[in-house]
Amino acid sequence: MNYAKEINRLKKEKNAVILAHYYQTGDIQDIADYVGDSLQLSQQAAATNADMIVFAGVHFMAETAKILSPDKTVVLPDLEAGCSLADSCPPASFAKFKEEHPNHVVISYINCSAEIKALSDYICTSSNAIKIVNSVPKDTPIIFAPDKNLGRYLIQETGRDMVLWDGACLVHESFSIDKILALYKQYPGAHFVAHPEAEEHILKIAEFVGSTTGLLNYVKNSTAKTFIVATESGILHKMQHDSPDKTLIAAPMLEDSTCACNECPYMKMNTMEKLYLCMKSESPAIEINEELRVKALGSINQMLALS
Ligand code: 13P
Numbered sequence: 001m002n003y004a005k006e007i008n009r010l011k012k013e014k015n016a017v018i019l020a021h022y023y024q025t026g027d028i029q030d031i032a033d034y035v036g037d038s039l040q041l042s043q044q045a046a047a048t049n050a051d052m053i054v055f056a057g058v059h060f061m062a063e064t065a066k067i068l069s070p071d072k073t074v075v076l077p078d079l080e081a082g083c084s085l086a087d088s089c090p091p092a093s094f095a096k097f098k099e100e101h102p103n104h105v106v107i108s109y110i111n112c113s114a115e116i117k118a119l120s121d122y123i124c125t126s127s128n129a130i131k132i133v134n135s136v137p138k139d140t141p142i143i144f145a146p147d148k149n150l151g152r153y154l155i156q157e158t159g160r161d162m163v164l165w166d167g168a169c170l171v172h173e174s175f176s177i178d179k180i181l182a183l184y185k186q187y188p189g190a191h192f193v194a195h196p197e198a199e200e201h202i203l204k205i206a207e208f209v210g211s212t213t214g215l216l217n218y219v220k221n222s223t224a225k226t227f228i229v230a231t232e233s234g235i236l237h238k239m240q241h242d243s244p245d246k247t248l249i250a251a252p253m254l255e256d257s258t259c260a261c262n263e264c265p266y267m268k269m270n271t272m273e274k275l276y277l278c279m280k281s282e283s284p285a286i287e288i289n290e291e292l293r294v295k296a297l298g299s300i301n302q303m304l305a306l307s
């Protein structure tokens, strides 16, 4: 079957919009109506006139789209496409953690469940996190969840002393500093860029730290010719498209890393076949309890208002 042709046909027939994250495979990015980072995709999900949102990403992204657009059908190619970072913050334990830190404002990274969003005051993404943290009055204590690496980076960038939840992403915690330094020797003049979900010792040696969009812009605008990129390797599709003359190298992983390479196993569960099937059958569709949705919407709207 020609999946691209069938997907384009279903897009028209069902007035559907395909939103894809930069970590999706190249064929999915190429057929999407919008490709973006977490913030851009949630802004698109809030603004679209389509009847059906097809989210080529992971569960928390499709769930966020449903929270923002409850009257639309929101489908995800594979319901099992979760996120290790979101899973590292179970709602019951987080509610207890919150109780142990009374009077704290809660800022949560968008990579979390609707239950965690409902327990939060603000949501942020990697592209607006500094702005969101800085918007909280200086004398108000802050809990930051669930990513301890992004949290530590934000403490350093904003000077705010935040209480951090101990969560992390399995892809961004698997980069090997020894192998990255070896690559530096092999490619003198290369720039090393990293996503803030990476660990502290990795961020310390980076020329530039930024969100997916931040990394794309940095590479596009830099005069350097070679880049070592420490984030999920799906980003290289758009990066190479924007900078065809530059050499892009995916940062190497630890030998004993739990994932085979720097691909997110959840993001890569989506395929063109599953994309076609979910549009055809309008399932799996995201459903969310209305009380939970309204609670989670508050913290997302705070973020959108500040972005
Ligand atoms: P951004 O899209 O905010 O850069 O986040 C990356 C990510 O980990 C998505 O799961």
Ligand code: SF4
Pocket (backbone or CB within 6 Å): 058, 082, 083, 084, 085, 086, 111, 169, 170, 171, 172, 232, 264, 265, 266, 267
């Ligand atoms: Fe989650 Fe990490 Fe995959 Fe992003 S790359 S979806 S944070 S597991």
